[in-house]
Amino acid sequence: MVDQPLSPGQRVERLRRAAGLSRERLASVSGLSPTTVKFIENGRRSLTLRAAQQLAPHLGVHDLGDLFGPAVSLSLDGRASHPAVDDVRRALTAWHITISGEPERPEYLRGAVDSAWQTWHTSRHQRTEAGAVLPGLLDATQRAARLHTGQDRRISLALLAQAYHLAQAYLAWHGDRELCWLTVDRGMTAALDADDPLAIAQATWYGAHLLRAVGRGDEALERLGEARALIEPHVADGGTEWAEMLADLHLCLALTRARTGDQGAWADWDTARQVVERALPAGYVGLRTRVSRPLVDVYAVMCAVDLGDPDEAQRRAHALDPASIPSTERRGRHFVELARSADLEGAREATLHLLVRAEATSPETVRYSPAAQDMAARLAREAPASVRAEAVELAQRITSPPQ
Structure with missing residues (x-):
């Protein structure tokens, strides 16, 4: 009799026990909930790439094939998935070693930063629109922080921190962890240099999300x-x-x-x-x-x-x-959270319905959400025949390369 290959959840459980970790301890160090670890191990939830990346360091895993099986070899290094990531990266690593000219006034920069955030919260395609404005916004706020003095410099630094926060929001689901850490560190440095408690607290909020x-x-x-x-x-x-x-x-x-x-x-x-x-x-x-x-x-x-x-x-x-x-982006994420709740109960038709509503609200929120991608992929394989065609179409839409 041929032994059945271990499922990813069984592999996680075996490695956890070998490492001498309880579910609660593994959950704590990996940033997942104990319930999530339990459901992964018992097969009620699939092991997503994101969860595997969080679990791997604490299970002594260097090749994700050890979690998914020998037929799978996955790198722990994420790849950028949005077309504007390269432009944002260049703006983040342009250090303005030599700088001259007149900086934009703080009042203008505040309007530009507020407008960018308004776009983030109201656009159905917030990542594409943010990706278009971020390089210029980062350049303008970096220049102002370098060229202004006194109170104008402090204000410019606080606004620069906000530009970095928007860059972090844009980059969060694109798999480029090093860039996310860069935005967190730069945002905190700018806030501390501004000596502005509100800016420091906001930078801490963003840093906490990445630490978690x-x-x-x-x-x-x-x-x-x-x-x-x-x-x-x-x-x-x-x-x-x-x-x-x-x-x-x-x-x-x-x-x-x-x-x-x-x-x-x-x-x-x-x-x-x-x-x-x-x-x-x-x-x-x-x-x-x-x-x-x-x-x-x-x-x-x-x-x-x-x-x-x-x-x-x-x-x-x-x-x-x-x-x-x-917020359109928050509304889309809310439908994804409701889909996760339905998924926990095994209600596949409801999960699909809520993911479709999320996509109708904010297509990019669904396209770049690891949780939504995982649910859509599983529905394409496991949904009842009556809705499987719709599930397959959804999975194809949100996993096809961005235009």
């Missing part, structure tokens, strides 16, 4: 705690931007805890909810962060999904009108 993504959730929580201590003393008298930042930090804390299976995520989520409800005007929407009452509800769904509780995710989503989410 590479399995350094404990560090992310520490850094977020430091940023919270920096912001909290100013909230009572500092105006809406301080309260907005504090709420955003607590939302990031909540999601970071949820990704490691920590039910304490709900305490941070509730703190964010209270800050938004008590310290921000009704209908308030942060220009760059999109902090608002609907965004707090979006995070509740995300936390429930990452905690492996699809019933709670659906309960939280029931009262949330997707049309109220003040």
Whole structure:
């Protein structure tokens, strides 16, 4: 009798046990939730490339074929998948060693940065449009930070940090980890040089997302705690931007805890909810962060999904009108999260329906989301015959090379 080859989940379990790790410990160091690790091991969830990349260093794996099987050989180095990545990379590594001329005024740069973020949140093709403006925005803000002096330089540095944050948002799903780290480091350096607490807290928020993504959730929580201590003393008298930042930090804390299976995520989520409800005007929407009452509800769904509780995710989503989410990109991601919740329950028709809605909302959010790509690929193989053709078409649309 021929032995059946081990599934990827069985390989993960065998390597985890050989390394002497509990599921909870492996989840903590890899940035996944214990529920996700459990579902991968027992076959309820497929092992995605992204999850494999997060798990591999902690399982002693250097060739992803050790996880997927001997017929698969995958590099741990991601490849850029969006056509504008090369242009953004060149802008990030243009150091302006020699620089002259007149810099743009801070007022102009603020308008340009705000416009870029507005485009990110309102366009259905946010990555393509951001990729078109980022090289010029990075160049203008880098020049201004070098050429201005005094208060104008501090303002320019804070705006440069925002340009780096937008570059990180653009690059996050394109597999170029080194560029993501570069934007995080440059953004924090610019914020610290600006000596602006709000800019520093925002840079910490972005840094925490990357730390969490590479399995350094404990560090992310520490850094977020430091940023919270920096912001909290100013909230009572500092105006809406301080309260907005504090709420955003607590939302990031909540999601970071949820990704490691920590039910304490709900305490941070509730703190964010209270800050938004008590310290921000009704209908308030942060220009760059999109902090608002609907965004707090979006995070509740995300936390429930990452905690492996699809019933709670659906309960939280029931009262949330997707049309109220003040960002096309966030709305698309919300539908992806709902699809993940349906996927946890094995509801394949519902998963497909929600992915189609996500694609209709924001095609690029689905095309570049590792979770959406994984679900679509599995649906193309496993969906019931009645909807398999639609699943195959969806998978082909979101995996075909970008034009």
